Amino acid sequence: MMEEMIGFVMGNKQRIKILEVIESKGPQPAEKIAKFGRLTAPVVGRTLEEVAGKGLLKETDGVWKFTDLGVELSKELKKRG
Template sequence: MEDLIGFVSGNKNRQKLLTLLGSKHSLDAGKMAKNMHVASPSVDKIVEELIDKELIEQECDVYKLTELGETLERKVHNI
């Protein structure tokens, strides 16, 4: 878990995306980019990284936190 906390908290945009999904529950990539004020290719890269770490999952065209992602989002939020 500590490795994942470091992975997310070491990058502001990863942390923003995790927090955003924690509050909105599910969003498509375009809405994430707009809410974060980040270019879509950057969001796509972060989404891919977070999927690889099993922190978020894709359901149709939207992304949401996994159970692990929800736990991590709470821990990072409390730091």
């Protein structure tokens, strides 16, 4: 399961970028993720929905943050460097 999630994230530069922004800056609204990641709002919106659909992120009151699975995945990606 974790290998599949890593493949899902690593297969797309926008997914990687979005997770890196949340990892480094903490929970953020989509507009800030777009700004920090230097991505367009439509790309960020679409990508956030994809990643949330896999259970890695969730939105609460307009702010996106890691789920428990997302935290686990983030730690695993760090280990792999």
